[in-house]
Structure formats: structure tokens, C-alpha cells
Amino acid sequence: xQSVTQxxxxxxxxxxxxxxLRCNYSYGATPYLFWYVQSPGQGLQLLLKYFSGxxxxxGIKGFEAEFxxxxxxxxxxxxxxxxxxxxxxFCAVLYSGGGADGLTFGKGTHLIIQP
Amino acid sequence: DxxxxxxxxxxxxxxxxxxxxxxxxxxxxxxxxxxxxxxxQGPEFLTYFQNEAQLEKSRLLSDRFSAERPKGSxxxxxxxxxxxxDSAMYLCASSFFGGxxxxxxxxxxxxxxxx
Numbered sequence: 001x002q003s004v005t006q007x008x009x010x011x012x013x014x015x016x017x018x019x020x021l022r023c024n025y026s027y028g029a030t031p032y033l034f035w036y037v038q039s040p041g042q043g044l045q046l047l048l049k050y051f052s053g054x055x056x057x058x059g060i061k062g063f064e065a066e067f068x069x070x071x072x073x074x075x076x077x078x079x080x081x082x083x084x085x086x087x088x089x090f091c092a093v094l095y096s097g098g099g100a101d102g103l104t105f106g107k108g109t110h111l112i113i114q115p
Numbered sequence: 116d117x118x119x120x121x122x123x124x125x126x127x128x129x130x131x132x133x134x135x136x137x138x139x140x141x142x143x144x145x146x147x148x149x150x151x152x153x154x155x156q157g158p159e160f161l162t163y164f165q166n167e168a169q170l171e172k173s174r175l176l177s178d179r180f181s182a183e184r185p186k187g188s189x190x191x192x193x194x195x196x197x198x199x200x201d202s203a204m205y206l207c208a209s210s211f212f213g214g215x216x217x218x219x220x221x222x223x224x225x226x227x228x229x230x
Contacts, residue, residue, distance in 0.1 A: 004157075032217070036221075041223070042223065043119070043206070043221040043222050043223045043224060044158070044206070044208075044221040045221075046218060046219075046220075049218065090157050090158070092157070094217065101146070101148075101163060101170075101171065101212075101217070102148055102150070102160025102161075102162075102163055102171065102173065103148075103150075103158070103160060103219065104160065105157030105158050105159070106157050107155070107156055107157050108155075108156070108157050
């Protein structure tokens, strides 16, 4: 069964500093990978996704992520964070066939932005 | 198009009561998903529909839970004889299966509190 690990429960970053949120997955084939952001009272918003092709994907709000098959990772990065980036971030994997088509999410990383 | 909507946004009920939630997907989307999110966790897949057919159910979906999508448009999720452990955010998502990707768009969720 697939699983997603986000090893950092909380991360605190100063405004303007760079950010990297870690995500590792366990899956028998190349998965579809996603990063979602959830702000209080808001629904989950897709930041970016990887299906195939270029392993560095660009998303909205200045975020990017890199798929590394050898490390089973899909880390999210942003060169300079803004106070409005404070939120909960979820990495997710989609089983691409033969069974459930529901996303499997990690437990999330809570991002705190210091002024 | 106003996105995925869910009603009610909040529901407080007493243990043992039945509750029903509604999800209205994006109009052209043929797939509809239900997830449950408890505090401090990522969303967990419950079930999904393609048009009116329920194609997958997670083992998390006990026999007290039932979901329907009678006309392939809106969906309802009913929980019978609620328990305190059912307290969670119930998320609905929709997608168009058959296009270039299978991005799921999430609604704001229904927060259930069982007293």
C-alpha cells in the first residue's frame, strides 16, 4: 500500500527566507504526486503536481517541487516566503491504476512565518 | 462556476443521532470523492463515485456510513448512530476523469462535532 511521510510537523521560517518542505512516498510504481496547501477555514488548494516528464515542476504562488525517484522524494521549495504562506501543507500521492483512485495524504507540515 | 460547495459548513450533534452532508461538485466533473480529516492529520480517502456509480470504498467507511450520488451530480454522505470518534472535517472533492489530468478540486468541508 502506498504511504506518504512528511517528517516535519512544524517548520518556522523568517519572512524572506527560503523554504523546503520534505515529502517521501512509498509506492511500487511511479506515482502521481501533489502538494496542497490548507489555510484555516479554507479548502485544500493545489499548489503543483507531477505526473511525468520534467522532474522539476513549477506551481502557483512561486512554489516548485522536485521529483527524485532514487530518493522517493518530492520536496517543496520556495526561494523567499511571505507572511501569507503561513498554512498547513500536505503532500499526496495518487495510485494511478488498478484500484482506489483516492489521494493518500501525508500528515502535513505546519508552516509558521516569523516577521 | 463557483467551485465545489458543501453544506452545512458546521454540524453539532449528539451521540447516536444521524447526520447527512451534501456536496455539490463542479458541474462538468464526473468524479466525486469523500475524505475525512481529523485534527492534526491529513485527509483520508473514504469513497468515490464516477457519475452515479460508487466505485471504491475505503475500509474506513464503516457500515454506519453511506454515500449516494443518485443522478451523478450532487452527493450525500450519511452517518448513522454517530459516535464521538466521528468528529472530523468531511471533505468533498471533484474531478474530470478522462482529461489530461485528474486534478481533484476540494470543497471547504463540513466540520462535524459529536457531543
